Amino acid sequence: MHQVRYKSILAGLMALSLLACSSSGTKPTAYTAESFDAESPFQYRSDLPPLVLCEHGKRALLSQGYEVDASSPGNIRGSKSFQPQAEQQVQLRITLVCLETGHDSTIYANALQTHYELKAGGSSTGLSVAGLGSISVPWPVEKSSLVKVGEETVTDPDFYYRLFSLIEMLKE
Numbered sequence: 001m002h003q004v005r006y007k008s009i010l011a012g013l014m015a016l017s018l019l020a021c022s023s024s025g026t027k028p029t030a031y032t033a034e035s036f037d038a039e040s041p042f043q044y045r046s047d048l049p050p051l052v053l054c055e056h057g058k059r060a061l062l063s064q065g066y067e068v069d070a071s072s073p074g075n076i077r078g079s080k081s082f083q084p085q086a087e088q089q090v091q092l093r094i095t096l097v098c099l100e101t102g103h104d105s106t107i108y109a110n111a112l113q114t115h116y117e118l119k120a121g122g123s124s125t126g127l128s129v130a131g132l133g134s135i136s137v138p139w140p141v142e143k144s145s146l147v148k149v150g151e152e153t154v155t156d157p158d159f160y161y162r163l164f165s166l167i168e169m170l171k172e
Helices: 002-024 050-063 157-171
Strands: 043-046 067-072 075-082 088-101 104-129 133-153
Touching: 043 157, 050 067, 050 075, 050 088, 050 104, 050 157, 104 157
Parallel strands: none
Antiparallel strands: 043 104, 067 075, 075 088, 088 104, 104 133
């Protein structure tokens, strides 16, 4: 009797461990989609010197309402906020890096989209009475704050095509 019970417990533990091993390997990984192709929507070649190219990139961002941090002339950062719905905010941050690439220059662009949602939360206060202990009492004040709910790199080639087209137009 004990031997049958022992075998069934052992079989159950082995089944659980196999289940745990198989489910832990199914996590999706973002890096598997990276192709590292030579042709990339994140870069644009120009015959302009790198600093002049980045200056055009800065002007392109400014012309579209981006707040620009141009503390380094070869590395421009711009950000712009959007509010698609009443309780949501999206921040788009663009980084432009301009480098000399032999006989020409290349501007590399990266856009990062961060999503925020308005989350409401009440507060509570604690009351402590000597000898009786303490209790927490809900306070009727409601606080709302923006909470980051997601972030992703913009990979849409059309987005970068529009940005680089504007930079090219400013070149003329």
